Amino acid sequence: MTPRIRAHLANLAPVIHGSIGDAELNGLGLGRDQVIDFSVNSNPFGPSPSAVKAAREAAWSHYPDDHATLLRRALAARNDVDERAVVVGNGSSELIWLIALAFLDPGDAVVTVGPTFGEYARATRIADGIVHEYRANATAGFAVDLTTVIERVEAVDARLVFLCNPNNPTGTLLPADDIRTLAQAVPRATVVVDEAYCPFVDDPPPTTPLLDRGNVVLLRSLTKDCALAGLRLGYALAPGDVCSALDRVRPPWSVNAVAQAAGLAAIRDEAHLERARAEVRQARVYLTAALGELGLRVLPSSANYLLVDVGNAAGVRARLLKHGVCVRDCTSFGLPEYVRIGMRPVTDCQRLVAAFAEIDNEIGGG
Ligand SMILES: Cc1ncc(COP(=O)(O)O)c(C=O)c1O
Missing domain, CATH: 3.90.1150.10 (Aspartate Aminotransferase, domain 1)
Structure with a gap:
């Protein structure tokens, strides 16, 4: 059977x-x-030619460093945060899933700011959470109405809010002040800001200081800007206790040795x-x-x-x-x-x- x-x-x-x-x-x-x-x-x-070279030369016959120490250290330095505030994942998709797995109890409410990337809703449903979508209006050019988002988060007492910034597929961008306003207004929720496409933004919002609030998680992908989609690589910046929770539910060795080596070279090739x-x-x-x-x-x-x-x-x-x-x-x-x-x-x-x-x-x- x-x-x-x-x-x-x-x-x-x-x-x-x-x-x-x-x-x-x-x-x-x-x-x-x-x-x-x-x-x-x-x-x-x-990809950067130096990332391709690093990938070719990477040793992969033994297990990778499960904590991606060198890459994590480089990402921490690049973002001016403590190493304990960085978790590396098998693409930022893995981190979206880990967040749902680590922080949702069955029946917990999650607000997504749509129309947007589908994995936030899928990860929520897999964790047996309930998705409540705020949907920006096409006639308003898909501009996000922050007040309505806040009201929705409060109304359903959401545990998580997924905000893609800039948003996929609309390309709309919220300034850092709006994200701060959101995080301040909903202290019981964790605001997950997916910044997968921020490296392509001319004037990216300075969001790293928002980590001090305690209820903000920033997701970054190295598969877009560094073109490592097939290798799979992303990271989260988050308060230390959030990072350690994500690490506890992460499958072992999820970030392979080739991806770690290529990622390290790629981020150096500005x-x-x-x-x-x-x-x-x-x-x-x-x-x-x-x-x-x-x-x-x-x-x-x-x-x-x-x-x-x-x-x-x-x-x-x-x-x-x-x-x-x-x-x-x-x-x-x-x-x-x-x-x-x-x-x-x-x-x-x-x-x-x-x-x-x-x-x-x-x-x-x-
Ligand atoms: C908004 C957004 N976040 C995350 C991802 C997943 O990226 P990764 O390849 O890092 O898992 C994508 C991929 O299309 C995306 O569009």
Whole structure:
């Protein structure tokens, strides 16, 4: 007899993420190198050459350092915090899951600030918590109404609040003062600020001082800015007792030796990151103007991706794929009219604009 899955997990829905899978490519008769992938939001230049070298040279025949000591020390120095305020994870996704696992009792309320990344809700449900979504309004450009968020957190006595900043997929950014206001207003809750895309923000909000409040956790990903998605690497900055709780529920050796070595090299290569930031900035300006000229509504974004109203996201994505470009259909975010476009070098963006122009007469149609 097959084992019975725990009752609260029986109807757990999968979360859809960006990137195009091999099955879909095969079905279309396309090779991976025939499609320019705008559906992911990573560093358009790939990993730093020094990270690639470090990964090649890493020793992986023995167990990795379970506490990622060298990397943790470097991250602590870089962020000017104590080493005990840093936990490294197998991507920031692992840390989202660990937070839910460590801090939620069955039935605990969690507020998400949506539309947003789906793993906050999934991790909450796996921990048997209850998700209460505040949802920003499309007509207000998805601006977050802080007062309503605070009221929602208080009304359900939430244990956790997940705030993605800048938000995926809308690109909206809350200033550090707003996050402080939120954390101050809801002292019984822990505010988890996912800063996965902050390295691409021109003027990132100075959030590290918020750690002094005690109820703020900052999540950072090294898979986006450092392009280590396949290696999996992220970290949390949090009060020491939070970090030690996360470490207690973390599977052993979850951050492999190759990722630790590559991560250490990657964060030292500031020039590589700066080059990517400059390219992202240029691509964002170009695409906002060029897609706007095609009559598309492009939402202002602080991040390395743009949300674009195309009328029928699934249809437009399918048509663009035939022209060799892939965008992220935002239907799974509850936004079936929007696609999200990750910034790539301007020459790639020109191909995207040409593809949009070719399907132009179909946009908004069935
Ligand atoms: C907002 C956000 N947070 C976290 C993640 C997961 O990142 P990682 O690769 O570090 O697990 C993603 C990935 O798409 C994301 O969009």
